[in-house]
Amino acid sequence: MPHRLPAALALSVALVLSGCSDDPEPKVAPEPSALNSPATASPSGHASGLGPEGVVRAWVEARNEALEEGNTTAVRKLSSPSCKTCEDLLRPIKTVHAEGGEFDTPGWRVAGTNIKREGRGQIEIDTALIYASGSTTPSAGAEPVRYGEEKHIAVFRLVRADEIWLVDFIGYLS
Template sequence: MMADVTGTRAVIAAVGVALVLGVAACSGSDPEPRLAPPSNSAPSTPSTSPVATSLDPAGTVQAWIAAQNDALSTGDTAGLRALGAKGCRGCADFVKPIERVYADGGHFDTEGWSVIAAKTRPGSDNPAVVDVAVSIAGGRTTPKAGADPVVYGRQKRIMLFKLVPAGGRLLVNFVGFVE
């Protein structure tokens, strides 16, 4: 099955490993998040300008996931970048591969990501730390114009977000996968 890992899939895997190492280096212990089901409210989408409103930590994560999905489907990473604080660690690891694929004439065919559960760690406020379970839909990535698509299956992952206040809202200051 490892023989199927090529091109963009290899880049995505490498980014995932780098993020895991970054998370491990930033924490003194292995995180064991306890996740609560997400609220029944609909997540904000980039088209509703999530950065213009004051969202709680879980709402900010929902807005980030919605912006990630928008970027994957359109190539427009402005909403994703707007939700990242200046100097955000890990943000570029999600933005740059999308920009590279679209700049090379490629695209993503996926239903995107969804939040299974999100829980803000008690007592965390600056930064607010949110443990998030996500489902990443399977799909196809065409890494550049004329290239064969890379097919990948559904994944469930745990992510860590750190959010800081900025201008009356929360921005992502760190994002990464937890292994």
């Protein structure tokens, strides 16, 4: 799979950025420099006041913080209770930290977003993600597993709950 990933990624990025679909011309928003700073959530941990794309960026930032500390509370507050894919992405973080392991990576970076579908209380956003290179030590005393940078296109589906957007699904297009 790693050998096919660059070609698939290049095609996916080209399709997302060029807007090859039956949908109207997509508007991919590269990450503005002001959004390169860490996203912030309200004192309650929720992303009140953030639009859907801001919530995606806040979710990624909170996940990156969880990699460092093992505490997934902030990222879970940005996830709907029914988000099984969120849990699938967060469970390994908790497991590695519980086993005395660690992550040595800055994590993910949002390279761009593209709102695909909006409906009553729901929105889908195609998101270009860059996974930074690094290593994972799966448990205390284990040898680190090293990995290189990867690029992916993910779909974040958000739902509106109590006047805030929450991540309800994360799936991969590449």
